[in-house]
Structures are given as structure tokens and as C-alpha cells.
Amino acid sequence: MPPLHPAIVHFPIALVTLSFIADLLGSWLNKTTLRITGFWSLAAALIFGIVAAITGYWDMTRETLGETDHYVDLHMDTGLVLLGAIVVLFAWRWFIYARRQQVPKRFYLVLAFLVFCLTMFQGWYGGEMVYSQGAGVAAAGKGTETPEAGKKRLDRITPAEH
Numbered sequence: 001m002p003p004l005h006p007a008i009v010h011f012p013i014a015l016v017t018l019s020f021i022a023d024l025l026g027s028w029l030n031k032t033t034l035r036i037t038g039f040w041s042l043a044a045a046l047i048f049g050i051v052a053a054i055t056g057y058w059d060m061t062r063e064t065l066g067e068t069d070h071y072v073d074l075h076m077d078t079g080l081v082l083l084g085a086i087v088v089l090f091a092w093r094w095f096i097y098a099r100r101q102q103v104p105k106r107f108y109l110v111l112a113f114l115v116f117c118l119t120m121f122q123g124w125y126g127g128e129m130v131y132s133q134g135a136g137v138a139a140a141g142k143g144t145e146t147p148e149a150g151k152k153r154l155d156r157i158t159p160a161e162h
């Protein structure tokens with residue numbers, strides 16, 4: 001069976017992005033439809049985020065990761081933090097939505113922006129692992145740079161192995 005995580009992971013990334021942009025524009029433009037879109041896309045992001053975490057863990061346990069093992073550990077830890085942040089953000093958004101108070105306040109939007117930024121980092125880091133180091137796949141060696149250059153970039157972010 002091929003890895004499942006790469007097929008799923010794009011959904012929560014897109015949905016977190018959509019939720020943040022819709023809530024931001026909905027607040028600025030005072031558009032209820034955009035704020036409703038922000039709420040429901042965040043709900044979908046949570047569902048797909050759970051599926052992405054499960055499939056990521058599943059893929060991690062059945063693949064031989066070799067030299068990328070410590071990169072995958074950081075990616076998994078960051079993913080769990082991100083999933084927790086999405087749960088908190090969704091609970092807060094649900095409270096706003098349930099009270100029929102349609103307009104998220106600035107502090108919510110700041111937190112949504114931070115979740116968006118963490119989502120972008122997580123997507124970038126996962127892509128770097130795959131495209132520069134071949135994590136979970138056979139490295140094609142057809143990137144725009146050498147695998148060593150990608151490794152140096154990842155090593156600046158990833159804590160050293162113990």
C-alpha cells in the first residue's frame with residue numbers, strides 16, 4: 001500500500017488557510033457568509049487534520065525512514081502541537097458561532113494567524129523532508145539543489161539526534 005499521508009495532508013493545509021482568510025475578510029468586510037465559511041472550513045480542517053495525523057503516524061510506523069528519522073520525529077511533534085492548536089481554535093470558534101456572535105474578535109484572529117503560520121511551517125517542513133531528503137519515498141535526485149544543501153537547511157531547524 002502506498003503512503004496515505006501525502007494524499008490527505010493538503011486538505012487541512014488548504015482548509016486552515018481558507019478559514020483564516022475567510023474569517024479575516026469576513027471581519028473586515030462585515031460579511032456573514034465569509035464568517036460562516038471560516039467556521040465550517042475550520043471544522044473540516046480539524047477533521048482532515050485528525051485524518052492526516054493518523055495517516056502520518058501509520059505511514060511512519062511502516063516505512064523505513066533511514067537517515068530522515070529525526071526529521072520525521074520533529075514533524076510529528078509539530079503536527080501534534082498544530083492539531084492541538086486547531087482543536088483550541090475550533091472550540092473557541094464554536095463558542096463564538098453557538099452564541100450567534102458572528103464576528104471573531106482581534107485576539108481570535110491573531111491566534112488564527114499563528115495557527116496559519118504554524119500550518120505553513122509544517123507543510124514546508126514536510127515538503128523539505130520529502131523533496132530534499134526522500135523521507136518515505138525513494139529520493140529522485142531531480143531537485144533544484146543537492147540533497148546536502150537541503151539537509152543543511154533542515155539541520156538548522158531540527159534538533160540534533162541524541
